[in-house]
Amino acid sequence: MSLFKKLLPALAALAVFIAAPAMAAEITDVTGRRIELELPAKRVLLGEARQIHVAAALRGEHVFDTIVGWRDDLIKKDPDSYAAYRERFPAIADLPLFGYIPSGDFSLEAAIALKPDVLTLNLEAQQAVEESGFIEKAAAAGIAVVFLDFRVDPAKNSVKSVEILGALFGAKERAKEFIAWRGAQIALVTDRLAAAGAIKRPKVFIERSPGITGETACCRTFGPANFGEMVEKAGGHNIGSDVTTTNFVDLNPEQLVVADPEHVIVTGSNWAAESDINQFVNVGRGAEPAAARERLAALMQRPGFTTLKAVKEGRVHAVWHQFYGAPYEFVPIQQFAKWFHPELFADIDPDRTFREFHETFLPIAYRPGYFVSLRQGGE
Template sequence: MIFKSARLMLGFVACLTTPVLADTLTDVAGRTVELDLPAKRVLLGEGRQVHVLAALKGDDTFKNIVGWRDDLIIKDPDSYAGYLEKFPEISSLPRFGYIPQGKFDLESAIKLAPDVLTMNIESKAAIDESGLEQKAEAAGIKLVYVDFRSDPERNSNASIEILGKLFGAEEKAKEFVAFRNEQIALVTDRLAQAKDLKRPTVFIEQAPGIWGGIECCRTFGPYNFGEMIDMSGGHNIGADVLTTTFGTLNPEQLIVANPDMVMVTGSNWAADSDVNAFVPVGRGADPELNKARLKGLMERSPFAMLPAVENGKVYAVWHQFYGVPYDFVPIQQFAKWFQPDLFKDLDPEQSFRTFHERFLPIAYKPGYFASLDEAANK
């Protein structure tokens, strides 16, 4: 009896002294991160990650969020309004600035005692240079990188799964990934089977009309919206010049390229603009205002002299699609613009409405696209 009791006591002591192994996940930077999962207190390094988190957590979207970057409020206020209506408590959620711009207050973040800070991969260089990761780790905060912007076709599904694991929503993450893949395949599978496909050349301008003189011609290389164009049956002329995600063409290059179609990205940037000439497409946007702003942007040089503009082949797409894995929506809409005969039956608006009904805690409202093409507006 004494021997048995001693064995039990030794086993109890061993349980107390054996270290508890943390869970691990591998982020999109290839880092193995050890932390207890699911995380209990999370600081969102980009507020727009809520678009993903909401699809994973639904009514519990903000349950474990202790703070977030202020970009959703400033750069996507229409979406923020939808989430504020559903979750009024987020109005008092602590906010932080952008790390690469030196606007992130680590001391204030530490006071919130987060387990983890989720960051977009494009911030990694600035974080490495500043030593922020080591300082955060010393305070018990783990960094996890995701990517929905730099190379979304490569990293979006993995990033959804990372956030699913981080927030204890792995099954919902699998459903999200499957839905996204199925919706994209509705376009790519049909294009792969099409014979003698003629791809229109397309120039897409990144976020014109926010600041200053509204110069031309910021655009996308072979990634992000540039890749979406090619996946949708068009040809992105930016990829003929650029090898990076973002870059700038000069007006002469645009004139020489003479694209068949011109696109711009837009959003409601009223809180961040000094000229308010942007196209405010987005959740619940005013279609007439969108068209008027789009027409105004095309009065700039060199757009006014392009045949595509004269022919009304001008379109706008919600800019925020470039940083969340809802890219199946623009891919479907682009396909209808680029290859209208091939995709007569495709309904991207219904696809996005279905996504809201299946995954999101806020209701769908249209307004994410605009066009000066009368045929496309019918």
């Protein structure tokens, strides 16, 4: 191999991070709004800090070079990821924090003082932002507002949102690589299912964040988007899609008993900063499997659950909740496929996939803990 060929990967990686001169450009966000601004942006304010899961994949070691502030959600809702990034980039402890605009906790005055070029917001904030006149006020201060979406309709908007972040961070080629890698990992499952033909799809109930608050005892689930879509792509049948076309729906225990799913999956995370009852399943980066399994077993003692086929036969699982807000869904799709069709996907290793993703794209080290099952192996 020639010296030039040996140097090609290093030169390509270096090219990703060479700052390109900012040029006036127009981008279209996920709402269809056309926004004029200079690209790449020199100063970025993340209206949701969990967008760092994408930004870091695009900018690697340079991810915080142009971020001047972010929302406080990563610290509150995903503290294990925050700790990983703070360990790698200690200076982020000093990044200004902002609240959520629809809750009235966002200070536009404080944002203006940071002189950002652009503020990225989630699609679910659109109505509150538009009704309050926030976009016009921000524009008057020279701040462009751009909407992204990895949650409301990820099938439609995830790729577009990655492309937008690629433009904002001057990492368009890296965004293409990310999109292609993600698509290939999903295709490992969907292509094999398509080739398998008329395969039996087990009924699946996936419960949204049980045990985080006493206000919701049971049983909030997902419709046909987001985790509901992941279940379907993995070869399962999401029972929530039978009763709603919206993002979420609350089933009562009687409906759950009648549906009698063959698999139960709950979403969990480290919600210690937000939970009022601390009964959630803590799965995520570096989570302790034994403790998570204990919490998961306790949740299955709620009314209605003990009679379910899935619980009786041990097909009960937990998945990291934060997968629902980042285009990392290739990991749960692979894991769900192994749970639903263990023989067909015996060679697929979601843990290895996510580790490889970290090593290829992210500036932080991988630590397992994103899934747990009541029965070892999960089948």
